[in-house]
Amino acid sequence: MDLQSINYVIDTFFAIFTMTLIIFMVPGFAMLEAGLVRTKNVSAVLMVNTMIYAIASMAFLLFGYSLAFGDFGSDSMSKWAAFLFQMAFVGKAINIMSGGVSERAKVIPLAIFTVIMGAVIYPIIVNWSWGSNMLEGTFLELSMYDLAGSTVIHSTGGWALLAAIIIIGARRGRYSEEGVIRVIPASNIPLVTLGAFLLWIGWFGFNGGSVGSISSKESADAVALTIMNTNTAGLAGSIIVGIIMYFQYKKLDITMILNGALGGLVAITAGPNLYNIYTPILVGAIGGVIVVIGVSFFDKLKLDDPVGALSVHLLNGIWGTLAVGIFANNGDDITFLGQLKGVVVVGLFAFVVSFIVLFVINKIVPLRADRDEEMQGLDVDECGLEAYPEFKRAF
Amino acid sequence: MKKIEAVIKPFKLDDVKEALTQAGITGMTVSDVKGYGRQQGHSELYRGAEYVVDFLPKIKVELVVADSDVDSTIDIIINAAKTGKIGDGKIFVSPIEKTVRIRTGEEDEDAI
Numbered sequence: 001m002d003l004q005s006i007n008y009v010i011d012t013f014f015a016i017f018t019m020t021l022i023i024f025m026v027p028g029f030a031m032l033e034a035g036l037v038r039t040k041n042v043s044a045v046l047m048v049n050t051m052i053y054a055i056a057s058m059a060f061l062l063f064g065y066s067l068a069f070g071d072f073g074s075d076s077m078s079k080w081a082a083f084l085f086q087m088a089f090v091g092k093a094i095n096i097m098s099g100g101v102s103e104r105a106k107v108i109p110l111a112i113f114t115v116i117m118g119a120v121i122y123p124i125i126v127n128w129s130w131g132s133n134m135l136e137g138t139f140l141e142l143s144m145y146d147l148a149g150s151t152v153i154h155s156t157g158g159w160a161l162l163a164a165i166i167i168i169g170a171r172r173g174r175y176s177e178e179g180v181i182r183v184i185p186a187s188n189i190p191l192v193t194l195g196a197f198l199l200w201i202g203w204f205g206f207n208g209g210s211v212g213s214i215s216s217k218e219s220a221d222a223v224a225l226t227i228m229n230t231n232t233a234g235l236a237g238s239i240i241v242g243i244i245m246y247f248q249y250k251k252l253d254i255t256m257i258l259n260g261a262l263g264g265l266v267a268i269t270a271g272p273n274l275y276n277i278y279t280p281i282l283v284g285a286i287g288g289v290i291v292v293i294g295v296s297f298f299d300k301l302k303l304d305d306p307v308g309a310l311s312v313h314l315l316n317g318i319w320g321t322l323a324v325g326i327f328a329n330n331g332d333d334i335t336f337l338g339q340l341k342g343v344v345v346v347g348l349f350a351f352v353v354s355f356i357v358l359f360v361i362n363k364i365v366p367l368r369a370d371r372d373e374e375m376q377g378l379d380v381d382e383c384g385l386e387a388y389p390e391f392k393r394a395f
Numbered sequence: 396m397k398k399i400e401a402v403i404k405p406f407k408l409d410d411v412k413e414a415l416t417q418a419g420i421t422g423m424t425v426s427d428v429k430g431y432g433r434q435q436g437h438s439e440l441y442r443g444a445e446y447v448v449d450f451l452p453k454i455k456v457e458l459v460v461a462d463s464d465v466d467s468t469i470d471i472i473i474n475a476a477k478t479g480k481i482g483d484g485k486i487f488v489s490p491i492e493k494t495v496r497i498r499t500g501e502e503d504e505d506a507i
Contacts, residue, residue: 183446185439251440296443308442 007215008077014214014223015081021205022088024198026053029095032195033102034387035188036255036307040377041103042187042387048098048107052114053091059118060090067119068126076213085209086126089153092206093122096157097354100309101164101367103171104374107382109365116357117160125156125346144342145334147226148210150270150320151346158314159350160358162303167358168367170304172374181299184306186255196258203230203265207272222273229272230265233284237264240288256295259308260288266316271324274334283323287316318343396491396503397465401456402428402484403476408454414475415458420468421507423458434481453484459491461504 001009030049034042065072065083074082094117098110128135128142129152135141146152174182186192208227213219241260245253264284272280294311303310321343325336361367369378379386403411408425415423429450436449460468469486477483496506 181444183441183444185441185446245443249440249443253440253442256442292443299444 010215011077011213012081015085018205018209019085019088025202028195028198031191033099035191036186037102039187039388043383044378055114056090056094056118059115063119064123067123068131070132090118093153093157096313097160099307100161100305102306105367109361109367142342143338146270148207148269150317154266154313155317156350160354163355165303174304175302226272229280232280233264233268234261236281236284237261237288240285259291262312263287263291263316267320270320271328274328279327290315398459398489398491400487401472402453405454407476410475414471426455428453428455
């Protein structure tokens with residue numbers, strides 16, 4: 001076998017392996033969300049996670065991939081591997097959105113939105129940023145650097161979630177009419193922890209695979225640095241949140257610490273290959289601080305987000321993209337203004353289009369479960385199967 | 396005969412059972428219960444917001460003793476279940492009209 005073929009095989013293998021790691025984020029999201037919601041909604045949350053992964057990936061196969069990249073094609077690896085790697089991302093963008101509307105949104109309208117997100121909205125954003133670039137030459141053309149999708153995936157999912165929460169509203173009983181915020185605690189902390197660490201591991205494929213090639217000494221170094229920096233940001237995010245929690249409340253809230261780790265991971269995703277080995281400590285730590293501030297900020301606005309996805313994915317997606325413009329050392333191509341423009345253009349498009357699509361869907365098939373269904377829990381009506389049938393509920 | 400109901404902290408159950416067994420009390424019934432007293436539950440922290448857990452988990456121990464054993468039994472339970480901190484629980488005593496052992500048909504104090 002000649003050297004070119006060996007490189008082709010190695011890069012194909014690398015793409016399929018990192019795609020497999022990314023798919024580990026499906027159970028990651030599922031377990032995280034299952035642990036953060038109440039027991040009466042766990043089956044429904046898991047079902048939504050499964051259906052969305054399938055539908056979004058299918059929509060991307062049938063429509064989205066061609067819209068984003070023009071056609072199936074790659075010279076450096078098997079084109080099927082190139083497709084699989086891109087496909088693995090689609091479910092993530094939509095999963096971010098579905099998690100934050102847990103415990104009150106119904107699956108059929110969410111599935112309809114998933115088709116449009118996977119076939120049109122997300123592929124258009126990929127087209128602008130990583131794909132065949134239909135904005136080329138126009139004044140909107142993006143010059144932002146976003147290696148694995150702080151903006152393209154995380155913020156996009158976050159903007160869609162923000163639109164969805166505005167339309168759907170908070171869980172019943174979450175905010176009283178007198179303005180009191182009622183806490184609805186997580187039901188299963190071990191699952192939250194498992195989910196967060198599955199996501200963390202998946203991130204090594206998410207960011208590492210986005211380097212695109214591992215078959216030369218230089219690209220192998222780039223992949224290893226990317227994964228190392230990814231991990232560092234997660235460590236920094238969890239540590240800083242632990243410290244903040246302890247000094248503020250004298251308690252180490254595990255769900256916040258895990259969200260801090262995830263916030264750090266989102267923040268590093270735009271440019272893990274561009275930083276030296278110490279900068280990710282700062283990028284990830286600021287990501288953790290943003291999570292702590294963000295969770296209570298969105299609560300004050302009465303935007304009810306049971307899993308903290310707005311803080312983790314939306315805010316840190318923005319922060320991570322801007323951080324590349326501040327800290328990355330890659331010549332003059334990357335500027336803060338270029339990064340900011342990317343955040344604004346993608347953000348406006350993702351939010352406005354998602355809002356319109358969700359608004360229309362909501363008129364035809366209401367996104368929100370009715371009162372009785374929500375009180376009883378979505379498990380019974382949506383799935384016909386409670387996740388914990390022998391569990392006695394406290395209220 | 397009197398029924399003694401003691402609502403205690405869950406982790407004190409083993410101590411109470413041990414002390415009562417040593418004093419010759421041969422049986423008791425326990426159940427998981429939830430409740431609160433003067434302290435009105437306790438507060439926990441979740442995602443930067445404090446919230447009150449109204450109903451705290453407790454164990455209810457029920458046993459029936461002869462009238463002459465009531466005071467000593469109460470003392471034993473207090474000694475075993477007391478931590479001195481708030482939420483140690485309460486003991487209630489009420490009269491029992493009749494006791495029957497199902498296996499033998501023995502009645503009242505013979506059946507305790």
